[in-house]
Amino acid sequence: MGRLVAAVVVVVLLAGGATAAWRTLSEEVRTLLPDECVAEVGPLRATLTPEQAENAALIAAIAVRRGLPAxxxxIALATALQESRLRNIRYGDRDSLGLFQQRPSQGWGTRRQIMDPVYATHRFYDGLERVEGYRDLRVTEAAQRVQRSAFPEAYGQHEPEARALASALSGASPHAFGCRVGEPSVGDPATVRDEVTGVFADLVARPVVTGSTLTVGVPGRRTGWALAHYLVAQADRLGVRRVEYAGRAWDGDTGWAPDDSxxxxxxxxxxxxV
Structure with missing residues (x-):
């Protein structure tokens, strides 16, 4: 990738003036870079693919909806990172499936239910809430009491990136999660409205659609940033081009930047x- 970018630099600089060359170079380099999402909170950093980001944001949003702490x-993200690398996979050890590698034979649900990320996430949190004092336990111990894994200490290796993602995606850290997205898919405002309503339920007001723009009322900054980050994480899938909140605006090229809003x-x- 480094050699390829260098070659593009040389070709573009030879092709014309500095201003035009720089503009062309920026566009060419952007097309070479893969889409990715990053959470950065202090020294903690996590980098995900768009697929992983979609699932991480859903796991966080469900916790926000349930009133659970970061x-x-x-704990949920460290578990899913270890079990599936935050991918909703249809295979695993024995009959394990999905984000959390839950097993139908162990009473987690049917194969179809477990492959539904919303169902699987709620089932994980149901189990976690039954763990007394889980907030004070080590990530490895809390996750193990839910999962009963053969390798419980493996969950701990994902704690730093899970903490960065949890802080950003649950809304505790403003404009701390962003995605670089090329040309977004064509979306449908009605689909985005229905997803926001379905995921966040009565935590937010029903979105108002005006043309290709949606406006969603939020009760406070934490819910607002959780929703804003969720929409950024789903940008490629839902066709989200721009998100504005609390004096910041995100787009797929520049990330979060100060805004007049x-x-x-x-x-x-x-x-x-279109």
Missing amino acids: RAVT TLRRQVRVDVAT
């Missing part, structure tokens, strides 16, 4: 419809 999200109780979303 610690629960950290005065939105404090609303998240605004632009969807690519």
Whole structure:
């Protein structure tokens, strides 16, 4: 990749003036870089593919909806990172399936239920909430009491990136999660509206759709940033082109940047419809 980018630099610089060359270079380099999502909270950093980001954001959003603390999200994400690398896979050890590698034979549900990320995540949190004092346990111990893994200490290796993701995606760290997305898929504002309503339920107001723009009322900054980060994580799949909240705006090229918007109780979303 390094040699390829260097070659593009040389060709573009030889092709014309500095300003035009730089503009062309920026566009060419962007097309060479893979889509990726990054959570960065202080010294903690996690880098995900868009597929992983979609699942991580869903796991965090369900915890926000259930009123669970960021610690629960950290434990859930560390577990899913170890079990499936945050991919909803249809295979595993023996009859294990899905994000958390839950087993139908062990009473987690049917194969179809376990392959539904929403169902699987709720089942994980159901188990975690039955663990007395889980907030004060080590990630490895809390995860093991839910999962009963043969390799319990493996969960701990994912704690730093899980903490970064949990803090950002649960809304505790503003504009700390972003994705680099090429040309987003064409989306449908009605689909985005229905997903926001389905995932966040009565935590947010029903989105108002005006053309290709949605406006969603939020009760406070933490829910607002959880929703904003969720939409960024789903940008490629839902065709989200821009997200605005609390004086910041995100797009797939520049990430989060200061914005003139005065939105404090609303998240605004632009969807690519053409």
